[in-house]
Amino acid sequence: MQKITIAIDGYSSCGKSTLAKALAQKLGYNYIDTGAMYRAVAVYALQNQLIDSNSKINENELTAQLNNIDVAFSFNPHTKTSETLLNGVNVEKDIRTMQVNDVVSKISSIKAVREKMVALQRLMGKNKAVVLDGRDIGTNVFPHAELKLFMTADYDVRAQRRQDELQSKGQYFTHEEVKQNLMSRDYDDTHRKENPLTKAKDAIVLDNTDLSREQQIEYVIKLIADMQLVLDKV
Ligand code: DC
Numbered sequence: 001m002q003k004i005t006i007a008i009d010g011y012s013s014c015g016k017s018t019l020a021k022a023l024a025q026k027l028g029y030n031y032i033d034t035g036a037m038y039r040a041v042a043v044y045a046l047q048n049q050l051i052d053s054n055s056k057i058n059e060n061e062l063t064a065q066l067n068n069i070d071v072a073f074s075f076n077p078h079t080k081t082s083e084t085l086l087n088g089v090n091v092e093k094d095i096r097t098m099q100v101n102d103v104v105s106k107i108s109s110i111k112a113v114r115e116k117m118v119a120l121q122r123l124m125g126k127n128k129a130v131v132l133d134g135r136d137i138g139t140n141v142f143p144h145a146e147l148k149l150f151m152t153a154d155y156d157v158r159a160q161r162r163q164d165e166l167q168s169k170g171q172y173f174t175h176e177e178v179k180q181n182l183m184s185r186d187y188d189d190t191h192r193k194e195n196p197l198t199k200a201k202d203a204i205v206l207d208n209t210d211l212s213r214e215q216q217i218e219y220v221i222k223l224i225a226d227m228q229l230v231l232d233k234v
Helices: 016-027 034-047 059-064 098-108 111-124 137-141 155-168 175-191 213-233
Strands: 005-010 030-033 071-076 081-086 130-134 147-152 204-207
Touching: 005 016, 005 137, 016 030, 016 130, 016 147, 016 213, 030 034, 030 081, 030 111, 034 071, 034 081, 034 098, 034 111, 034 130, 059 111, 071 111, 098 111, 098 175, 111 130, 111 137, 130 137, 137 147, 147 213, 155 175, 204 213
Parallel strands: 005 130, 005 147, 030 130, 147 204
Antiparallel strands: 071 081
């Protein structure tokens, strides 16, 4: 079987990472959560007082400090998932807070931040056999990925999923608060100047509003199997 690159893009809380992780595990591929990388930069900015109480980011200072920011992943054999490291410290919990949700889209729209993260993502994925999820993977990071998926789902379903996820970590917000946060992040992600979220022309749309996790995996594994038949002939 040929090793391929799988690019999964789409809106916030559409189940991209759940699908990406499951695919990586099934195929024995590496998984790169590119959103986690922007979240780690947001944690750095918060820890270093580069965001004021009105959520205004000190972009010049953050850009000047980019060389001090090292983002990496480390595999946790107990949970069988990779966890995010910021300057060698595990920040997997810190990157999933509402405080980070509120600022991460703005952080990810800073040109220098994107350039650094995209370069790192290309390096991490250069040997193929990789699943990446994010907003610009199929359009910008790996425009030649063999399989591109664009995920979407109904707003209320997405808000419910995110609310459940936050609640499981002891963070309580109303459905409406979570939904508003998703809507505002979608707006920022699709309207920013640098590599906004758009569907790559050759991406396959996967609307998972009414699909179980298993149905989605089954569907994509079938796509990959069909694709291998074509690739093996080349
Ligand atoms: O997938 P996520 O919610 O963890 O992503 C966090 C933020 O990072 C999201 O608001 C958009 C941004 N992002 C991006 O701009 N490009 C990517 N490749 C991945 C995430």
